[in-house]
Every structure is written in structure tokens, then in C-alpha cells.
Amino acid sequence: MKRDTIQRRIIAGAVRRMRRHPTAEDVYVEVQKEHHSISKATVYRNLHELAEEGEIRAVFLPDSPERFDARTPHHYHFRCRRCGEVFDVDMGYLPGLDKAAADMYGFRVDDHDIVFQGRCPACQEGE
Amino acid sequence: MKRDTIQRRIIAGAVRRMRRHPTAEDVYVEVQKEHHSISKATVYRNLHELAEEGEIRAVFLPDSPERFDARTPHHYHFRCRRCGEVFDVDMGYLPGLDKAAADMYGFRVDDHDIVFQGRCPACQEGE
DNA sequence: ATTTATGCAAACTATTTGCATTGCC
DNA sequence: GGCAATGCAAATAGTTTGCATAAAT
Numbered sequence: 646m647k648r649d650t651i652q653r654r655i656i657a658g659a660v661r662r663m664r665r666h667p668t669a670e671d672v673y674v675e676v677q678k679e680h681h682s683i684s685k686a687t688v689y690r691n692l693h694e695l696a697e698e699g700e701i702r703a704v705f706l707p708d709s710p711e712r713f714d715a716r717t718p719h720h721y722h723f724r725c726r727r728c729g730e731v732f733d734v735d736m737g738y739l740p741g742l743d744k745a746a747a748d749m750y751g752f753r754v755d756d757h758d759i760v761f762q763g764r765c766p767a768c769q770e771g772e
Numbered sequence: 773m774k775r776d777t778i779q780r781r782i783i784a785g786a787v788r789r790m791r792r793h794p795t796a797e798d799v800y801v802e803v804q805k806e807h808h809s810i811s812k813a814t815v816y817r818n819l820h821e822l823a824e825e826g827e828i829r830a831v832f833l834p835d836s837p838e839r840f841d842a843r844t845p846h847h848y849h850f851r852c853r854r855c856g857e858v859f860d861v862d863m864g865y866l867p868g869l870d871k872a873a874a875d876m877y878g879f880r881v882d883d884h885d886i887v888f889q890g891r892c893p894a895c896q897e898g899e
Numbered sequence: 900a901t902t903t904a905t906g907c908a909a910a911c912t913a914t915t916t917g918c919a920t921t922g923c924c
Numbered sequence: 925g926g927c928a929a930t931g932c933a934a935a936t937a938g939t940t941t942g943c944a945t946a947a948a949t
Contacts, residue, residue, distance in 0.1 A: 646902090646903080646948095646949075647903085648902090648903055648904065648947085648948050648949075649948075649949095650903090650904060650905080650947080650948075651947095652904080652905070653904090668938090669938080669939080670937095670938080682905095682906080683905090683906085684905070684906045684907065685906095685907095685939090686905080686906070686907080686908095686939090686940075686941085687904080687905055687906070689938095689939065689940075690904080690905085690940090691904095697853075703834070705832065705833070705834040705835075705887070706832070707830070707832040708832075710937080710938060710939085711938085711939090721873075723873060723877065723879055723881070725879075726824075726882070732877065732879075734873050734876070734877065736869075736872055736873065736876065742863075742886065742888070743888065745863055746848075746850060746861050746863065746888045747890075749861070749863065750850065750859065750861065750893075751893040752850055752852075752859075752888065752890050752891065752892055752893065753890045753891040753896055754850070754888050754889070754890040755853070755889055755890040755891075756888070756889060756890075757886055757887060757888040757889065758886070758887050758889075759869065759884055759885070759886050760832070760884060760885050760887075761869070761870065761873045761879065761881050761883070761884040762881070762882055762883060762884065762885075763874075763879050763880045763881040763882040763883070764879065764880040764882075765879055766877075766878040766879065769880055773923095773924075773927085773928075774928085775922090775923050775924075775927095775928055775929065776923075776924095777922080777923070777928090777929060777930080778922095779929080779930070780929090795913090796913080796914080797912095797913080809930095809931080810930085810931085811930070811931045811932065812914090812931095812932095813914090813915080813916085813930080813931070813932080813933095814929080814930055814931070816913095816914065816915075817915090817929080817930085818929095837912080837913055837914085838913085838914090
């Protein structure tokens with residue numbers, strides 16, 4: 646049976662409080678500030694469990710370690726192919742896509758992520 | 773200046789001939805069959821260069837090493853959260869999304885990827 | 900009392916880098 | 925001939941795992 650540990654609550658709390666899609670490492674550093682004894686392995690284990698339970702969301706971005714996000718309003722991402730920077734893209738979730746994929750293939754679709762790629766405004770200068 | 777090496781041509785050829793989004797490792801193994809002396813570092817270096825030039829496409833999927841794809845008709849992906857399997861989703865590219873993101877944020881958007889997640893048909897049985 | 904979760908260190912996977920050498924241009 | 929690309933091996937980044945111990949049920 647799933648156990649309710651102090652570490653689990655601390656880690657979940659840290660993710661909820663952090664913005665900007667923290668990596669496991671980011672969460673580890675944040676948690677360390679107050680709770681020196683929590684190990685990195687425990688952070689990884691709990692992040693994955695929390696994501697599996699739907700408590701938090703795992704976000705995958707190109708050329709980046711896995712990231713995590715408290716369940717905030719869903720948004721998409723843009724990545725600049727030149728400088729690698731990642732930007733949030735808020736254009737409203739498109740639930741129609743999930744339904745289309747579900748109908749076409751028989752999947753049960755929980756959600757989707759969209760990653761745009763191209764050049765960010767700064768990297769477009771002088772091209 | 774960019775040089776036209778034998779290795780580069782062999783690697784590009786291998787990717788074009790392979791279906792199913794090969795990883796760098798997959799490409800390396802394929803290339804090794806005929807050309808024993810090509811090193812893994814060269815495979816990585818050339819795959820990234822080819823992707824940057826737009827000769828091939830880099831595909832990022834959750835919980836997977838980076839994958840590559842010859843420039844076939846663009847398609848999306850579905851990943852089963854239970855078994856991890858990845859399926860292609862052909863629903864026609866949605867260019868309107870690129871324009872929307874470009875207009876809202878001033879990005880120059882080249883393209884986008886969509887990854888759906890949920891349960892595949894096999895993993896839905898008996899739930 | 901039982902059994903899952905933790906902390907630690909070691910292992911592993913994927914990828915990148917330094918450097919001497921090779922081979923395009 | 926000069927400089928970019930290669931091959932090799934070592935280094936790095938990110939993540940997972942084995943195991944003895946601690947703590948939740």
C-alpha cells in the first residue's frame with residue numbers, strides 16, 4: 646500500500662510552490678534548503694510517483710532534463726532552435742485534439758503537449 | 773566551411789532508409805553493419821548537424837532517448853502512460869497553430885510537435 | 900510485526916568533449 | 925597546406941538501482 650511519508654509531502658509541496666517547470670535537480674536543491682537529509686533518489690522516486698498519480702505533471706522538452714509542474718492551467722511551449730530558450734505559450738488548451746486522436750485510434754487520451762520550435766524574437770535579429 | 777564527408781552521407785542515408793524514429797544508437801548499429809570504422813561520436817555529431825540543417829528531423833518523446841526521422845509527412849505521437857509504447861498519430865498537420873503562436877509572441881515558428889498521452893487500447897482492458 | 904520508503908553509494912544510459920590524426924577543399 | 929571532421933577514450937549529465945536501515949501502517 647502507498648505510504649504517506651514526510652518526504653513525499655515536502656517534495657509535493659516544493660513543486661507546488663515552484664514556478665517555471667523545475668527539474669528534479671531544481672526540486673532537490675529547493676528541498677535541501679530546509680531538509681538537509683532528503684536524498685536525491687527520494688526526490689526522483691517521489692516525483693515520478695506523484696506524476697503517475699496525477700498529483701503533479703511531468704513535462705518533456707527537447708534538449709532538457711525532465712521537468713515537473715504543479716497542476717496549473719495547462720499551457721504549451723516554444724523552444725528556440727538557436728539559443729535553446731524555452732517560453733510558455735498560452736493559447737488555450739485544445740480538447741478537440743484529444744477527442745480526434747481517441748476516435749481515430751481507440752486511445753484513452755488524458756492530455757497532450759505541444760512544443761513549437763523556431764527562432765525567438767531575440768535570435769531573429771540580423772538574419 | 774561545411775565539408776562533405778563519406779560518413780555524413782552514410783549516416784544521412786541510413787536515417788532515410790530507417791523507419792520508426794531510430795535513436796542515435798539505432799543509427800549507429802545500422803551504420804556499423806556496413807561501415808565498421810564509423811564511431812558513435814561521429815554518428816551523434818552528424819545527426820545533430822543534419823537536424824540543424826533541416827535534412828532530417830529530431831523527435832523528442834517522453835522517457836525516450838532522442839530520436840531522428842527522415843523528413844516524411846509530418847505526424848504526431850501518442851504515448852501510453854502504462855506500457856510506455858509510442859504510436860504514430862496521423863491527423864494532418866495543423867499549420868494554424870504555428871501562425872497563432874507566431875502572432876501572439878513574435879516567434880518565427882518553423883513547426884510543432886504534439887504528444888498525446890493516456891492509455892493505449894491494450895492497456896485499457898480490464899480497468 | 901510487517902512491509903514499504905528512505906539514504907547512500909554505486910551503476911547505468913545517453914550524450915558530449917579533448918585531442919591526436921585523417922582527409923576534404 | 926590548412927582547417928574541419930573523424931575516431932578513440934575519457935568525461936559528463938541525468939537518472940536508476942541494490943541494499944541495509946528507518947518508519948508508516
